[in-house]
Amino acid sequence: MNIILSNATDEPIYAQIARQIREQIWSGSLASGAPLPSIRQLAKDLRISVITTKRAYEELEKEGLIDSVVGKGSFVAGVSPALLRERRLRRVEELLEEAVGDSRALGMGLDELVGLLAILYENGGSEHE
Incomplete structure (x- = not known):
């Protein structure tokens, strides 16, 4: 580990x-x-x-x-893959909700946010990977 x-x-x-x-x-x-x-x-x-x-x-x-x-x-723990996926999906939703709130506070539009997400996705994700 x-x-x-x-x-x-x-x-x-x-x-x-x-x-x-x-x-x-x-x-x-x-x-x-x-x-x-x-x-x-x-x-x-x-x-x-x-x-x-x-x-x-x-x-x-x-x-x-x-x-x-x-x-x-x-x-x-003996957690099923489906349950792990569901928990991870919920975590992604929480992070995206936070990002949406921050982007709205900055006055970013949806297109700009989606564009930024696309760039981040194409570049491999986050520092936590």
């Missing part, structure tokens, strides 16, 4: 961890049942607080993406 933390963002560290694990689950890089590093091991590997890694795992557990078993560790 590869997690890269950045100090050059406003995103909290626990959220960066949760986002990257979430994306690896959604992409299939982390399959159902795959073990995750222990909270302590991940904290040690990333050189961060155990509290921070615990918060990231708790967030993912609330979303139903991971299961934690006392004494055994944390594992990718």
